[in-house]
Amino acid sequence: MKHFFTGLLLALLLGLAARKAHAQTKLVLPQVSPAVTIRQAFSTSFVELRYCRPSLKGRQAFGGLVPYGQVWRTGANTATKIRLGEAMQVGGQAVPAGTYSLFTIPGKTDWTIILNRDTAQWGAYEYNQQLDVVRIIAHATMLAVPHESLTLTLENVRPTAADLTLSWEHTQVSISLLAHPDALILNQIQEAMQGEKKPYFTAALYYYHSNQPNLTPAVGWLDAFLKAHLDSASDQYEGYYWKAKLLQKQGKKQEAVAAARQSLQWIKADKNEVAKAEYTLLNQQLLSEVGAKL
CATH class of the missing domain: 1.25.40 (Serine Threonine Protein Phosphatase 5, Tetratricopeptide repeat)
Known part of the structure; x- marks a missing residue:
């Protein structure tokens, strides 16, 4: 009889554990700010972008959701990253091959584009200016047709030159990439x-x-x-x-x-x-x- 009750108790415990595990099954839901990776063949190697794309959803992007004059992760979730497969000039400044966080400081007319060595942080909460590789001033232009979702692209791609372009809402900002292979x-x-x-x-x-x-x-x-x-x-x-x-x-x-x-x-x-x-x-x-x- 003792063995019977012991077995019954064990069965009940296993059943409860199974139901608990089933109840904790991970749900797969649509991402609020979907992650995207872009890898573009460029010069003798590549340029890769990894970022998460927030959308407006009726909100104001710059000067609202993203304050002017403050360091921004240039996307959502983890800091946006750019990987350069070879040394090149970014916005006219020399940058070694490697992976960098792509931070920005939005302004009403001019932006500061930042490549930073810290690639392991969430957002820009622990941004350290001392780890900056380059800072580039870029002029913002107005888009006639607004972009609902943040978009980072490589435009005007030539064998050894391209433009890294950010577009969101009515704002577009570009900096040049130039390789010397x-x-x-x-x-x-x-x-x-x-x-x-x-x-x-x-x-x-x-x-x-x-x-x-x-x-x-x-x-x-x-x-x-x-x-x-x-x-x-x-x-x-x-x-x-x-x-x-x-x-x-x-x-x-x-x-x-x-x-x-x-x-x-x-x-x-x-x-x-x-x-x-x-x-x-x-x-x-x-x-x-x-x-x-x-």
Whole structure:
């Protein structure tokens, strides 16, 4: 009988524990200020933003919900974070690669944008100015159409430049991001050219697009690329086209014309009609630019 009551008591306790655990099941509810992560390929690495997006919900954002003249977490919940995959200039100031809290001080006309080393705090309650990496003054502009939710974006993205833009309510603020990867890439090219698989084509295009002062090595790399890909019509007409572009940039018009005509000859052997049409047009444009007959 004693064992019976002991077993019954144990069963009751287990049942109560199960019901309690069930009653404490975590509820999954919509986030009041949803978290978002943005990762943008930029220069030779990336820029990443992590923040929570508050919404107006009938409230006044700046000068109301967010006071003027006070340090703001630039979002909701934990402090907004920006991660730079490489060293770059932020608002014209040099910033090493790394992760930083993105604080701001909103103003009616001008804002202070702050990158701070403390990335482990909730809000801006323990903000320490001594940990600032940079402070940037940015002018606020008015939006004709209001933004209901805070939005951080990377706009006007180019290979090595972009604008970090904040938009909320009728306010928009932007600061520039500018990378300088040239020295790094040139070193990479120099090292790669010592290896077995040399990136002739990619290196030549980088020289062209980055406006290197001496394009002669790039022309030589394309010659090596063409020699190594004699069995590929597409590689031949692409290689000769970019060789023509490099020679055009060097002011060698006659050599550029010869390379463009070589490209047009190789195009005839390709079965891809879309590619044929595209590169035919590109070569014709180049020939027109240097004053050659089509």
